[in-house]
Amino acid sequence: METLYRIIQIARKEILELWRRAGVVSFILILPVLEMFVLGYATAGGINDLPAAVVDGDKSAASRRLIQAIHQARSFEVVALPETSAQAERLLDEGKVSAAFIIPQGFERADGGVTIAAIIDGSNTAVASYAAAYAEGVVGHFTAQAFGGLAAPVDAETRIWYNQELRRENFYIPALLGAMMSLVVLAITAICVVRERERGTLEQLMVAPIRLIELIVGKLIPVIVISYAELIVMLLITTQVFNVPIRGSLALYAGLMAVYLLAEMGVGILISTLAGSQSQALPAIFLLVTMNSTLAGFFTPVDMMPPLVQMASVFVPLRYFIDMTRQLFAKGAGFYELAPQLVPLAGMSVVLFAASAWLLRRRMV
Amino acid sequence: MRAFLAVVRNEITLILRDKVYLLLLTVGGVSTLVTLAYTLSTDIEDVRTLVVNLDAGQHSRRFVQALANDRFFDLEMAARREEAEQSLQDGSARVAVVVPADYSQCIDRGEVARVQVLIDGSEPGVAVLAESHVSAIVGSASHQLAMDVVERQGVVDFRSRVEYHARVRYNADLKTVLGVVPGLMGIVLIVPAVGASAAFARERERGSFEVVASTPLGRWPLLLGRVFPYVLVGLLDIGIFTAIARLAFAVPLRGGLGLFVVLGCVYIFATASSGVLIAQFSRSQHGAAIITFELFGIAPTYLSNIFFPVASMPLWLQWLSASLPATHFTAIARGIFLKGAGWEVLWPNVSALLAMGALTSVLAYARFRKKLG
Numbered sequence: 001m002e003t004l005y006r007i008i009q010i011a012r013k014e015i016l017e018l019w020r021r022a023g024v025v026s027f028i029l030i031l032p033v034l035e036m037f038v039l040g041y042a043t044a045g046g047i048n049d050l051p052a053a054v055v056d057g058d059k060s061a062a063s064r065r066l067i068q069a070i071h072q073a074r075s076f077e078v079v080a081l082p083e084t085s086a087q088a089e090r091l092l093d094e095g096k097v098s099a100a101f102i103i104p105q106g107f108e109r110a111d112g113g114v115t116i117a118a119i120i121d122g123s124n125t126a127v128a129s130y131a132a133a134y135a136e137g138v139v140g141h142f143t144a145q146a147f148g149g150l151a152a153p154v155d156a157e158t159r160i161w162y163n164q165e166l167r168r169e170n171f172y173i174p175a176l177l178g179a180m181m182s183l184v185v186l187a188i189t190a191i192c193v194v195r196e197r198e199r200g201t202l203e204q205l206m207v208a209p210i211r212l213i214e215l216i217v218g219k220l221i222p223v224i225v226i227s228y229a230e231l232i233v234m235l236l237i238t239t240q241v242f243n244v245p246i247r248g249s250l251a252l253y254a255g256l257m258a259v260y261l262l263a264e265m266g267v268g269i270l271i272s273t274l275a276g277s278q279s280q281a282l283p284a285i286f287l288l289v290t291m292n293s294t295l296a297g298f299f300t301p302v303d304m305m306p307p308l309v310q311m312a313s314v315f316v317p318l319r320y321f322i323d324m325t326r327q328l329f330a331k332g333a334g335f336y337e338l339a340p341q342l343v344p345l346a347g348m349s350v351v352l353f354a355a356s357a358w359l360l361r362r363r364m365v
Numbered sequence: 366m367r368a369f370l371a372v373v374r375n376e377i378t379l380i381l382r383d384k385v386y387l388l389l390l391t392v393g394g395v396s397t398l399v400t401l402a403y404t405l406s407t408d409i410e411d412v413r414t415l416v417v418n419l420d421a422g423q424h425s426r427r428f429v430q431a432l433a434n435d436r437f438f439d440l441e442m443a444a445r446r447e448e449a450e451q452s453l454q455d456g457s458a459r460v461a462v463v464v465p466a467d468y469s470q471c472i473d474r475g476e477v478a479r480v481q482v483l484i485d486g487s488e489p490g491v492a493v494l495a496e497s498h499v500s501a502i503v504g505s506a507s508h509q510l511a512m513d514v515v516e517r518q519g520v521v522d523f524r525s526r527v528e529y530h531a532r533v534r535y536n537a538d539l540k541t542v543l544g545v546v547p548g549l550m551g552i553v554l555i556v557p558a559v560g561a562s563a564a565f566a567r568e569r570e571r572g573s574f575e576v577v578a579s580t581p582l583g584r585w586p587l588l589l590g591r592v593f594p595y596v597l598v599g600l601l602d603i604g605i606f607t608a609i610a611r612l613a614f615a616v617p618l619r620g621g622l623g624l625f626v627v628l629g630c631v632y633i634f635a636t637a638s639s640g641v642l643i644a645q646f647s648r649s650q651h652g653a654a655i656i657t658f659e660l661f662g663i664a665p666t667y668l669s670n671i672f673f674p675v676a677s678m679p680l681w682l683q684w685l686s687a688s689l690p691a692t693h694f695t696a697i698a699r700g701i702f703l704k705g706a707g708w709e710v711l712w713p714n715v716s717a718l719l720a721m722g723a724l725t726s727v728l729a730y731a732r733f734r735k736k737l738g
Contacts, residue, residue, distance in 0.1 A: 024652065031659065035667075041679055042667050047493065048677050092534055093710050095696055098676065115528045122536025123703040125544025127674040129409065132531060132539065133497035139529045140504040153472055153510040154428070156503040157479050158496060161453055163486030166496075171489050283559070283654050287393060290663065291400055299672055300407040301488050309404050330487040331454075 006210050010218025014192055018222060021191060028187045029230055032180030036234060039176050040242045043168040046074070047130045050098040053080040053088045060108035066116075069142045070101060075134035085117075092121050099131045101139075162330045170244050172298070174325040177234055179293040181257070182264050182318055184230050186289065188223045189268030190281040197272070197363075212361050220265055227261055228254075247332030256324055256338070259346050263317040266352030273359050292318045317352075320345040368582045372590025376564060380594060390560060394553045394602050395609065401549050402614060405672060406542035409491055411439040415458040417449050418442065422469020428480070428506055432462065437498045449483060459485045460495045472510060535703040543617075546610045547698035548671035551691040554602055555640075555661040557595035557633050559654050562640030564591050566653035569644075588733055592637055599633040600626070610702070619705030628697050631715060635690045635722035636661050642729040645736070665691030693717045 018025050054070060056063050071078040079097060082088045088100035102117040118135040122128045163170050195201075238244045246253075271288075275281035295312055296302070296319035302310060313319045320341040327333035327341075335342075380387060416432065418425050433440050438460065443449065449461035463481040471478035482499050486492045536543045603626055610616040618625075640657040647653035667673055668685060669692040675683055686692050693714040700706035700714075708715075 024649075027652070027655075035663070038664065038682070038685075039667055042673050042682055044679075045677065046489075047674055050674070050676055089534075093700075093704055093706060095700070115530050118529070118531040120531060120533045122533040122539055123544055123699045124670055124674070125536070125539075125541045125548075126670050126672055127676070128533065128536065128544065129494060129539055129541075130497075130674075132533060133494055133501070135531060136501050136529065137497050137504075140501060140508075143508070143529070153475075153477060153514075154503050154507045155477050155479050156482050156499055158482040158484065158499065160484045160486040160492060160496070163489060163492070166486050166489040166492050168489045171487065283389065283658065286655060286658055286662075287389070287397065290666075291397065294401055294404040299405055300409070301491065304409060304411075304491075305407045306403055309400075326487060337455075 003211075003214055006214050007218040007221070010210070010215060011221040014219055014222045017195065018188070018191065018226075024191065025188065025226075028184060029226070032176075032184060032230065032234060033237065035180060036173065036176055036237055037241075039172055040169050040237075043172045044242065046166060046168065047127060048074045049077045050075060050127055050131050050134070051079045051096065052076040053082055053091050053097045053100040054078055055082055055085050055088050055100065055102045057105040058103050058107035062108040063103045066101075066103060066107075066139075066142055070138055073134070073138045075130070076138065085119075089119065092119060095121070095124065097121070098124060098127050099135050101135070167244075169242050170330060171326065173238050173242055173244050174329050175293070175296070175298040175322045177231075177238065178260075178296070178318055178322040178325050179289060179298060180234065181227060181231060181260070181321075182292065183285070183289045185223060185227055185261055185264040186268045186271065186285045187282060188226055189220070189265055190272045190275070190285060192219050192223065193269055193272035193360075194275060194277065194281050197277075212357065216269075216357060216360070223265060223268075224261060228257070231257060244329065246329050248328035248334065252335060252338075253325075253328055256321070256328070256342065259342065259349055260317060260321045263345060263349040263352050266349065266354075266356045267317070269356035269360060270352070273356070273363050292316050295319065296322050298322065314344075315348075317345055317348050320348075368586040369590045369593075372582065372586050373593050376591050376594045379564070379567075380560070386560070386563075390556055390598055394556045395605060398546075398549055398553045398606060398609060399613070401552075402542065402546050405545045405549070406540075406614075408539075408541050409494055410437050412437060412460060412491060412495060413458045414438040414440050414460040414462065414495075415443050415449050415452045416440050416462045416464070417444070417446055418464045419446070419466040420464050420468040420470075422473075424469040424472045424478070424510075425464045428464060428468070428502075431502050431506060435498055435502060437494065453483055453485050456485070459488070459491055460499070462499070542614050543703060544699060545671060546614045546616050547702045548669070548695045550603075550606050550610070550698050551632065551669065551694035552662055552665055552671070553606065554599060554629065554632060554694070555636050555658070555691075556602060557599035558636035558640035558661055559657045560598065561592050561595045561637045562644045562647075562657040563654040564595070565641050565644035566647050566649060569648065584730070584734055588641070588730060592641065595637060596630070596633055599637075600630065603629040616702055618702055620701035620707065624707065625698070625701045628694075628701070628711070628715060628718075631718050631722070632690060632694045632697070635718045635725070638722050638726035638729055639690070642725045642732070645729055645732040661689070661691060665689055665695075668692065669695045671695060687717075688721075690718055690721055 052070060054067050056067060067078060070076050076099065080091055082091060085102050088102065091097045092100055098121050100119045102119070104114050104116070107114050116139050118139065120128055120132045120135065160166060239246060271281055271285060275284060295309065295316050297313070302313055302319060305313070324338050324341045327338060380390070414432070416429055418429055432438055441458070446463055449463055452458035453461055461483040465479065465481070468478045468480070480503065484492045484495050533539055607618070607622070607625065611618060639661070643656050644653040647656065665671065668675065668682065668689055675686045675692070678686070696714045697711055700711050
């Protein structure tokens with residue numbers, strides 16, 4: 001009872017302090033929402049409308065049909081019709097187009113065989129591999145259609161699981177959710193803990209009649225409340241604004257979040273105990289979150305990364321959380337499917353939290 | 366000039382005193398570049414693919430061979446159809462291809478043979494490419510078989526003679542790393558901007574602004590002297606980053622190194638003066654640093670063509686992208702490193718950076734003067 005009372009007292013004090021720092025705190029809470037909107041709209045839909053140029057050397061009905069076919073494919077938008085291939089290459093140099101198609105003279109008659117050439121801008125790696133694959137697809141489709149009455153003898157019946165429309169936001173938004181939760185937890189924890197160090201009030205707490213565990217729990221209650229509130233806001237945006245489906249159980253997700261929060265709060269206390277001031281802690285946290293996100297598979301699947309990077313990512317709690325979020329959202333994965341990620345994450349939570357409590361105690365005594 | 370040098374010396378002393386900051390300035394940029402470059406350079410290939418070939422005929426063997434020849438797929442054979450679905454569910458494969466038992470029979474009888482393809486769509490980037498690769502292989506298999514028929518029947522259609530040839534310029538093997546490393550340089554080169562921003566906010570936070578304001582130093586030395594050390598840091602960074610790109614990641618430098626250094630300075634000018642402007646409005650040092658970091662470090666990862674194509678974004682994001690200095694620097698760095706581009710190609714990006722730098726420094730100066738009273 002005494003314990004509970006003291007915990008509540010500390011939590012109350014923390015909430016007051018956070019309220020006093022409303023400027024920074026609201027900045028930290030608004031930022032994830034802004035990033036979610038930018039990333040959500042940036043990735044919504046496919047990789048489409050890549051600017052393309054076509055050099056029509058034939059100027060025939062057939063070549064015009066091919067240009068139509070390129071333009072109507074969702075992947076490309078024909079933005080220029082240069083006269084010569086040198087002009088097309090210049091457009092590639094300037095980065096105005098991602099691909100240039102060259103239809104040779106004699107395309108329609110095709111006596112002796114002709115070659116449709118495509119030049120892809122390989123320097124913009126964000127689109128290059130897509131442009132190359134799309135270009136082959138568009139031209140291939142056009143020529144394959146051509147065998148008069150003959151139907152194509154081989155056909156693929158393709159089914160895409162979990163994300164039929166291949167919406168990219170379904171992949172990136174769950175990752176952003178994880179990354180932004182780590183930002184919120186780390187930054188708020190830092191504000192709560194570093195301040196005591198800055199003001200030297202940690203020593204006062206040391207002589208106060210409270211136990212270390214009461215102090216930590218009391219300090220972390222506001223962090224947990226704020227984090228879950230932020231989570232609810234972000235989940236609402238995820239499902240309502242970007243229509244990303246959540247196929248798994250929300251209750252399970254809330255539970256996974258608790259395990260993850262524990263790990264990140266451990267990291268937060270560690271950083272805060274090591275950093276001397278908030279102006280040191282906060283930039284370090286921003287940098288850490290950025291590095292962690294990429295290591296955790298935010299942009300590319302972890303198992304396709306170079307082996308060295310995969311090894312480093314084993315120690316990043318965010319990796320397991322992003323993986324679980326994606327599986328729970330897209331595949332509706334349950335507890336047993338997620339166990340391979342949950343077990344290492346839970347282990348890390350315990351270790352990180354114990355280490356941070358130990359370090360805090362050493363600093364205090 | 367003496368006033369300027371005094372301010373520079375003062376700033377350097379302050380930088381050297383703050384060890385964490387010194388660490389961020391030196392090791393921070395380099396380690397960020399290396400980590401991000403290694404991670405983001407993942408080429409999507411060797412995608413684990415399960416093939417279930419239920420047909421014993423020669424046509425299906427040819428088809429499976431075509432899949433195996435594509436480096437995009439990393440094939441594994443399985444005997445039963447159920448394994449295909451299972452592998453997708455537990456994530457042990459991302460693509461599963463089932464060749465039906467009557468595949469060869471259908472082709473020989475002149476009917477359409479249908480292969481079944483299952484793709485895990487939860488990683489859309491991989492799935493889109495997988496879909497394109499499968500359809501290209503199916504297309505060329507169709508083409509070949511149709512050509513066989515055409516030859517046998519002696520029918521010649523013009524389009525049967527049309528060939529397709531693709532060439533990738535600037536980056537023949539489509540190595541992601543070559544595009545990512547120059548792109549990331551813009552992001553890590555914001556370290557000077559963050560530093561300059563924090564430097565100006567620092568004295569507001571400490572309340573020492575009035576002391577500085579009462580010194581007989583002119584406004585320009587106060588403003589430029591404080592920024593100059595960070596420009597030096599930036600120059601050093603450009604050298605280090607170029608060396609890392611060339612030596613560690615084997616990115617070719619096809620254009621002029623001198624041009625790159627000059628344009629790097631233009632970029633630092635644009636970002637640093639924006640950072641100083643932000644600092645004029647921020648009440649705390651880390652507030653200024655974080656806003657600068659967000660605007661010039663995080664926003665560009667989404668919006669400057671490094672990883673997400675801007676051309677596919679809604680118009681308002683394309684405008685936002687064009688207003689970020691990093692977007693222009695990405696174009697400049699990729700242009701010089703990979704395309705060997707010079708002034709005649711890069712001038713629109715350079716003028717955009719110069720305009721941004723000029724505008725923000727005028728605004729920062731005006732605000733600074735007002736505060737000095």
